[in-house]
Amino acid sequence: MKINKKSKTIYLSSAKKRRTKVTTKGLAIVLGGVSVAIGSVFAFLPNAYQVSVGGEVIGVVNKKEYIDTALQTVEAQLEGKYKTEVEIEGLDPLKHVHAKKKDMIDPNNLPTYLRENMDITIKFQRLLVDGEEIAIIESPQTLDLLEDELKEAYFDDKDVNAKFSNDVKLEEVYTTEDKLVEMDTLVDLCKKRQRKEVVYTVAPGDSLWSIATKYNLSVEDLTDANEGLTNNLKIGQEIKANVRVPVLGMELVKEAP
Incomplete structure (x- = not known):
């Protein structure tokens, strides 16, 4: 720094300030880099909802309302088919994720996926x-x-x-x-027939033969199952019979005289 005493003016002895010259090409490179960086950030932002049941991923959809609509569709399908109540459980909390468009579920197929994977019970x-x-x-x-x-x-x-x-x-x-x-x-x-022990109560007019015929047995089958049984039956007497009967049988209803 040089000082002129007479004029008391101060001169700064320094080199001229250099300015960096920015070219069009350089600006384009900078902007391009910024665009790539921004694009990379957006490329990994969540853009879909992951659908999973019991920790197992079913797939992803790009709109949350698709899931709600699919659940309503499944419920309506089953209630309409069986005319009864339906309970749907098992859907995990939705997770916001990034996914490629080609990997997303077609919303029209989502009800089928849910029916195959969710816990659905019907009354x-x-x-x-x-x-x-x-x-x-x-x-x-x-x-x-x-x-x-x-x-x-x-x-x-x-x-x-x-x-x-x-x-x-x-x-x-x-x-x-x-x-x-x-x-x-x-x-x-x-x-389907199963073996079963039944107890028959003797009614008026019964005989060993008529009782055996009723159960598709022989008289000997009855006497073997009932010690001391004879043809001298008494009304109200109980007789055991080992029979093969249907799991669910039918009997004729006697009409009133």
């Missing part, structure tokens, strides 16, 4: 015969249809006046669709 009826569960049926109306089918099977006549010969009850149960038993299978289950 059906448990059929109990003599206190034991025989099958899961759709509704009380199914029991009416079963009664007609068994009349046809046992008496060759759906219009015959007959009733179940066992204690039959229905209980509501929420279970999966695959537990439901179709009618053909249900009829076969009911017709």
Whole structure:
């Protein structure tokens, strides 16, 4: 620094300030780099919702409302099919993720994926015969249809006046669709014969022969099962019989005289 005492003016002895010259090409490179950086950030931002059940990923969709719509569709399908209540559970909390468009589920297929993977239970009826569960049926109306089918099977006549010969009850149960038993299978289950000990109470006009015939047995079968049994029967006397009977039988209803 040089000082002129007379004028008391101060001069700064320094080099001229250099300025960096920015070219168009350089600016383009800088802007391009910034664009790439921004693009890289956006390329990994969450753009979809991951659908999973029990920790297992089903797939991804780009809109949350697709999942709600799919769940409503599944519920409506099953309620319409079975005319009963439906409970849907098991969907994990949604996770916001990044996904490529080609990896996203078609919203039209989402209801099918949910039905195949979620815990869906439907209110059906448990059929109990003599206190034991025989099958899961759709509704009380199914029991009416079963009664007609068994009349046809046992008496060759759906219009015959007959009733179940066992204690039959229905209980509501929420279970999966695959537990439901179709009618053909249900009829076969009911017709299946099992060995059972029954106790018959002697009525007026009964004989060993008539009782044996009733249970498709021989008189000897009855005498073997009842020590000291003779043809001298008494009204009200109890006779044991080891018989093979259907799981669910039918008996004719005696009409009043």
